[in-house]
Amino acid sequence: AYIDNEAVGRLIFAPAIVPLITRLEEQFTKYEIQQISNLTSAYAVRLYEILIAWRSTGKTPLITMYDFRQKIGVLETEYKRMYDFKKYVLDIALKQVNEHTD
Numbered sequence: 001a002y003i004d005n006e007a008v009g010r011l012i013f014a015p016a017i018v019p020l021i022t023r024l025e026e027q028f029t030k031y032e033i034q035q036i037s038n039l040t041s042a043y044a045v046r047l048y049e050i051l052i053a054w055r056s057t058g059k060t061p062l063i064t065m066y067d068f069r070q071k072i073g074v075l076e077t078e079y080k081r082m083y084d085f086k087k088y089v090l091d092i093a094l095k096q097v098n099e100h101t102d
Helices: 018-022 042-055 065-072 082-100
Strands: none
Touching (some): 042 065, 042 082, 065 082
């Protein structure tokens, strides 16, 4: 509900939902929205999310191309040739992540 003169909205959740909402932090990667605010490519945002999820482990993820394409949202029918995938997806995403994030 919107509260007049306060520019505030109030949400009321059913008791059964509260435990699910409070555990969301355990299941998702957290990052500052400012980190992705200058990323114009959706693939760059997804790449950043993948990288930030692995940062705390200190390890480099090994992901198959099939899994990587799925994680960043590239359909099997898109950019089938590696040249096209690299040029239109990977190079752009890497450039933006390197220039605009931590």
